[in-house]
Amino acid sequence: MLEFTTEFSLLWWVMAVLAVAWLVVWVYKSQQSIFGKKGAAILRVLRIVSLALLLFLLLKPELYIRKLEEKPRKLIWAIDHSRSMVMSKDSVEVRKLPTYLRTIADRVKGNLEVDVISFGSKVSENPDFNFNEPSTDGYAWIKHLQNTRLENEIAAVVLVSDGIFNSGYSPEYFAHELKVPVHVVAVGDTTQFPDASIYSVVYPKKVLPNTEFEIEIIAKALYLENIPLKIRLDGEGSRGEIATFRATSASESKSYKTFIKSNKPGIHRYSVTIDAVSKEKNTRNNTYVFYVEVIDERSKVLIIDEVKHPDVGVLREYFSKNTQNELVSKKPDSLRFLNSNFDFVVVHSPVHPLTFAFLQKNKALPILLISGFGTDPSGLSELIGRDVTRFSREDKAYPVANENFYKISSVNFLSIYSLPPLDVFYSISNVKAEDVLSFQKINGIPTNKPLISLLETDRKIALFHGEGLWKWKNKLQMEGDSNSFDQFFLKISRWLIHSEKKKPLEIAIPDKIQPEDKLLVKAYVYDQSNLPVSNAKVSITFTDTAGRKFEYSFAREGTVYTASAQNFAPGTYRWKAEAELAGVKQTESGILIVEENDLEISDLVANHDKLRKIAQNTEGKFYLVSHLDELEKDLLAQGFLPLIKEKTQKIRLIEWWPFFAIILILLTAEWFLRRYLGSY
Template identity: 25%
Template sequence: MQTDTLTYLIISGVIALLLALFQYAYKSKIKGKRAWFLTTLRFITYFSIFVLLVNPKFDKVTYYNEKPNLVVAVDNSESVSYLKQSQTTTDFIETLKSNQELNENFNLEFYSFGKEISPSEAYTFDEKQSNLALVFDRLSEVYNNAISPTLLISDGNQTYGTDYAYMTKRYKQPIFPVILGDTTTFTDIKIQQLNVNRYAFLKNKFPVEIIATYNGNTAVNTQLKVSKGNTTVFSMPLSFSKTETSQIITFTLPANRVGVTSYKADVIALENEKNTINNVKNFAVEVIDQKTNVAIVSELLHPDLGALKKSIESNEQRKAEILNTEEFLKKSNDFQLVIVYQPTTNIEKLYAEIDRLKLNKIIVTGIKTNWNVLNTLQSSYKQVLTNQTEDYQPSLNQNYATFSVDNLNFSEFPPLKSEFGEIKFSVPFETILYKSINGEQIDTPLLATFETNDKREALLLGEGIWRWRAQSYINDKSFNAFDNFIGKLVQYLSTNARKTRLNVNYESFYNGNDNVKITAQFFNKNYEFEDNANLNITLKNQDNDEIQSFPFVLKNNRYEVDLSGLGAGNYTFTVKVNTENFSTSGELKILDYNVEQQFLNANVSKLQSLASNSKGNAYFIDNTTSIIDNLLNDSRFATIQKSTKKVVPLIDWKYLLALIAFSLAAEWFIRKYNGLI
């Protein structure tokens, strides 16, 4: 309590006593014990009221016990059941849940993981992928500030994501791997990896790289065969030994037919080989007869140029080349799309050539754009000149209907720098991204598309898009989302196909472990997106004539259907709008491949290394009797007594109000009883 407060309380006590004595001692007719008793009651009343006015504050300390968390992350992938560990895993989890002493000393939190991680206490062991790095990435966001030893129940075989061996640098908790499997090794030969481009061009040859590995102690001979249907298109003998455990085989295959072609790579199994599934890998290549060449024309050097080139070339069907105006004019016939970056002076010849060839284009402006020239060379839009710059952040137009645009959390992207002032369009246009200043969206486009004279054009009003690509990588640990966004814009602008009311987006083929998702958009007669349409997809398996039908689900400005549960095979499909007479058809192929069935053993060494680096211990699932005892006896995981200190004002103390009421009531009763009222 502060000195000033204590002084006020002493003064309050003196004043309360003087007032009470003045009423019942000074010239009062009441004498004896009654006078002193009434004086005391009145003193209590006055002093309590004065104390409430002073309102001193007191520290209230509360003690509580905080138990550590015990995080249990369970591998829910198919490899667990393939290694015949699903029942053992389930029994061990039930042991943890039912152990009373463990529950008294820890807050048990259960998670299951495959390609994603989620809180769960039910396990099906049917996930197609396992991403262990994501487990520690997500758990670090929740548990890094509390004592949270972690049980990782897994075989340690990762099929997706970054290497989890280095995640202990981020996840600062002891990790106790419970290893599903044993150290028994089997003679095995397998295709460790197969590398092939997704696309090839007609009448070219495409490269294939196969890495075959061997696990065994004796020298063996076998053969690699690559077949297309019943025809062998490549074969090669292979030899392995205890010291020569891997071979890299590189060859090329011809691309003679447009469309998707499936192949099967097969290493002939050894005698008594336990796992022959990993001897085979199916792959496919889509052969196309054209390639989109994009010219990026600029007289400036800027990081945006490299970012655009990388995004465009992330799709093998596209090639981008950075040129100045003179270089472009020499080879202008080679391109199907032109990106004009920050047009400055001397661009009249460039615009004349683009118009002569009737090429679609993307105009990217910035602080060095010569708007006097640009306003003169075209009539579709005019920028009001202010000779000032402004930073604009993007805001996605959810109603953009020309093609589907995924929301990349654009509002969190860094701003682009651009000319300050209004942009006025003289042609109909559609806005993909609006400008936003300090979180407030303004009704001015940052990125827009429009069509004039059967030509398509996009206008990006700002420089610094390289930062968007970098931010996308920070958000998703991958450039794919941003590159797909640029890819869709380039795809739209590199063709002059007429608009259709029903657009369906899909891949020609999917690997067995891919997410098979098809998206669609349906527009009304004014080409405005319909958000209340009823879309269905009907698939026919060409191998067994089985027919299945699935509804689309509305997600933002598109419809989506998830077909990830489909088996391998060739499918034809029809997407139909039930409310109107619109439909479109196509074909897709799902390749037979299950990455979770490629393993014979747990990755023991990696899990033991993970335990050692995090100051934990590794256990085999068949020897788990000591896990609970070790956790309970580890001094690092003791229950901690903590306290909270709270400053409480006296006015919140209800007993003081009760005391005032009691003293006033008692005084009134005594005076009434003695006839003094």
């Protein structure tokens, strides 16, 4: 398909061609006696056409050539690379997968293009087939394909897994979003043996000294009915038996809560152990180790008690149970002589003049503000520096996560769960998209109206444009995910408190790793103007509990310094980083925890029922790893339609040599004809 476009109107070209034609006719009319009537007519045509083509170039014409191309669609192999994949009777077949994938890629070549990705704790486009991932996120590969592949690019997905998904969201509820068949190749042993385990321990990561903190222990027993299993807790502040678990059914879980007294600051190791019995094949999951850091610091939070509202109740509950916060509650009348030594303030539907006076007086004090029904629009407008208009009736606004938001890390529950709407009573103008954590969806239509904004002017303001947060918490509790609500407000709190001033040396290092993980550390060095420098000498030293030191130097990549290390034994390590620039040394320190719990050995029973659901929900098929030949036959028998793409080639006529060749031929023909007829 061909298409011409010009920068200027063709009318100008037509007028110019008519003028040129008149001039050429006039010239050749006077030379008709030389060339003859017929010869002059031919010469006129040649000259007019060649000049018309040259004049056409003044319009800056472009030629578009559109072609339809067929391209094979992709067959995606998503292969579970967790350690449990090679801890079963199918380990030999699993190790042969690289060879099989090369064979299947050759056999479907021309019909399908094979891509292989691996998943575990992370997703990789370049699988190493080492099967050493410490955990299995069953949702990560789905999200990865949604973000990296075009909608119609994938013909089918082949999922190779044992169905033991121990982190992230369970994939059987989300695989259908790919809108392609997901064929499942099941690996592992589904035979269940008697097993006692500490499945999980829920505990605070940080606590204050000389306080009691609660932990929740979840124990599981499989085929151990009526056998008493003692549970012990060992660590600083607590030691000894805390419960006896006696299962009454073939498969049973039970939760136990207990309190631990925190003592001196530092990181403290605790272990929970359940009795092992002689029938067990896997005893490595009988002990769960966790670490709690005792810190001698807390955030001071002020709640201005303006209204009685369920939102205030859930926030008060969150800040009260979080031992990192010291919560103070004051009525507006008590704010007149209150000092401002708070880290941030929480207020719902501010309307009292003394509330606004206190907030205006303390201009640098961060605010977590919920704009509810009773909010004073003029006071709010002055406080946030934006126009505020009240609606005649409230909007029911559902949250839509801003995928490009960067101020805090992703808040998955905003998009994963169907959360109830917030009641929005006001329109707030001039909020930049980069400040919007969540937009509003009204009557099923996503809008660009902000629902949650993180604003930065003279102070930081976390602004909820509507009320009804208590409904979100109830919904998350019904979904069995009460932790997401707390984590959300933990991130909001940290953003409010965090100072933007850069330290001379900043270290990016994870808090926890698994023993087999490769530790990657990044360092950033800044001068007195807060500008990054690239000529510093940077090193980091790790010290274990026995006092042994392990030192690593950083390599420079532009203004980023990187160091890597691995083969850490389980335990706690204190690290100290040092940067030297122009004889001046800067230091930063912290603690690294190498975890002792192995998610991959806590449950080695393959879950083929979950894999079957994935296949059923996506109109795919279920295969055992020993029956890969059946999968191959089915794939070869299917007639996958190719992906048809339109390819457009743009040619500027002034750069297209055939066009000039035509003009040259016309001018040459005119010249030869004039010579032949007796001119020149």
